[in-house]
Amino acid sequence: MRPSSTASLPRLAPWAFSLLLAHGVCVAGDVPANPPVVPISHAFEQALDDADAGDVFALERLGTASADARMTTLAKARIAAARLRADDAVALAGPIARDDAAPPAHRARAWALLADAAFTAGDYAAAASAADHWLDALKQNHAPPDERDDAQRLAALAHALSTGPRQRTESLTPVAVATRRDKVGLSRADATVNGHAQEAVLDTGAGLSVVSQSTATRLGLRILDTAATIDSASRDAVPTRIGVADRFDFAGLTLRDVAFLVLDDAQLELPVPGGYTIDAIIGFPVLRQFKRLRFERSGSLVPEGAARSDDRPENLRIVSSALYVDARLRDVPVAMHxxxxxxxxxxxxxxxxxxxxxxxxxPQRDERMAGAGGATTRRVARIGNAVLELAGKRATLPELTLVTKDGDEVQAQNFGLLGGDVLNQFEDWTLDFDAMTFELGKPIGDKR
Incomplete structure (x- = not known):
């Protein structure tokens, strides 16, 4: 219902991108110099595709062994990237991307991985360069237009962002801040942008922070010369510009040169009775700067600063700046955004x-879905009394929507979305980007 992270960004994973990409330096990996191209199993290929759509957990369960040495290496890079293990991912994917002897499909996958990594790390110049290489490899492989469109959109957005300075952290002294629910249930908090107070929606699903045009003007954002586009719910191109905040303060975090997508005001007005407008969204690039972040249902956001030292299993992965949690529905695993x-x-x-x-x-029925720039109609079924298992807890939904057919020109980017109807069943929930865990507090009403 707002600019989607998966609409604007590739379906691959982030890590702290090194200057190896920018300077064209290759790091030796464990792939042979000229391994033969061997057909890989359908299950392995499907697991790689699923990992690009957020389900890295399935690839980990399957294992990375393949008859094709390069694909095995790329699978290892995918897993490392989704766990934010930067050095391992760069060392594995970089040589394949630059290997002229590698098949174009392999090089395309490697360049896509590097492009997304750079984008998520905020190295937009490197992301633009890698996306250009990704597009070239796709053309050499005669990839279908929709795959090339993904690369082209990322390249255009990264090029636009690269004309501004990179975001940097000036200081971090974590401070709890009050949050509140708006009329549609979204969590909002107050930040300070260029010295001006600004209420914003807190959105882990947004790959970039967002403001309306009127808000950008009021906050004094510097508008970059180049324009870009994002996709709406109906995949129509929505024009946007890039605005940069010289200073951004939130919950004890001070950032410099924070990039925002700037949309026309009408693009952030949603068809809710009585009217509903979003002026600003704080997205993943800002929230990830807190190493550990707890959201309390009672109305607080608590940055904790340091990771826990216990041995909770890793159940969080990051793909295309999007967070995925390992869940189960009726004993069927599902990675939920x-x-x-x-x-x-x-x-x-x-x-x-x-x-x-x-x-x-x-029974199935049609459902209208609105978003930035338009709306689409999809076919859905309702799963009654759906019990989701995640983070060692259970959440029950009276109804869980299952999309059986997307609207025209809409393509599902992942397997499912985890929203407020689940999170609000618990006293709190926590993201730990060092330990790569998603944690749930006590269920509401639990007196223990």
């Missing part, structure tokens, strides 16, 4: 294609 900007959870058509039996029985 954690999106605090979404009031309701749902499963996508991609999940329905893999598990069609979930659509058996419930």
């Amino acid at each position: 954690l999106d605090t900007g979404a009031p309701r959870s749902f499963l996508t058509s991609r999940f329905a294609e893999r598990h069609p039996h979930f659509a058996d029985g419930p």
Whole structure:
């Protein structure tokens, strides 16, 4: 219901990108100089594609062994990247991207991985260069237009962002801040931008922070000369400019040169009875600067600064600046995109294609979905009394939407979305970017 992170960014993973890409330096990996191209199993290829859509957990469960040495190496790079293990990911994917003897499909996958990594790390010049190489490799491989469109969109956005300075942290002294729920259930808090107070939606699902044009003007953002586009719910191109805040203060964090997507005011007005407008969104590039961040249902955001020292299993992965949580529905694993900007959870058509039996029985109907720049109609079923298992807890939803058919020109980017209807069943929930964990507090009403 707002600019989607998956619409604007590639479906690959972030890490702290090194200058190796910018300077064209190759780091030796464990791939042979000229390994033969061997057909890989359908299960392995599907797991790689699923990892690009957020389900890195399935690739980890399957293992990375493949008859094709380069694909094995790229699988290892994908897992390392999703765990934010920068050095391992760069060392594995970089040589394949620059190996002229590698098949174009392999080089395209490697360049896509590097482009997304650079973008998520805020190195937009490197992201633009890698996306250009990604597009070239796709053309050499005669890839279909929609795949080339993904690379082209990322390249255009990265080029636009690269004309401004990189975001940097000036200081961090974590301070709890008050949050509040708005009329549609989104969490909002107050930040300070260029010395001006600004209420903003807190949205882990946004790959970039966002402001309306009138808000950008009031806050005194520097508008970069180049323009870009994002996709709406109907995949129509939505024109946007890039604005840069000289200073951004929030919860004890001070950042310099924070980039925002600047949308026309009308693009952030949603068809809610009585009217509903979003002036600003604080997205993942800002929130990730807190190493550990706790959201309390009672109305506080608590940056904790340091990771926990216990041995909780890793259940959080990051792909295309999007957070994914390892969950289960009726013993079926599903990687769900954690999106605090979404009031309701749902499963996508991609999940329905893999598990069609979930659509058996419930009547299906058309549902209208609005977003930035337009709307689309999709076909959905309702799963009653859906019990999700995640982070060692259970959450029950009276109804869970399952999309069985997307609207025209819409393609599911992941398997499901985890929203406020699940999160609000617990006293708090925590993101730990060092330990790579998503944690849930006590269920509401639990007196223990």
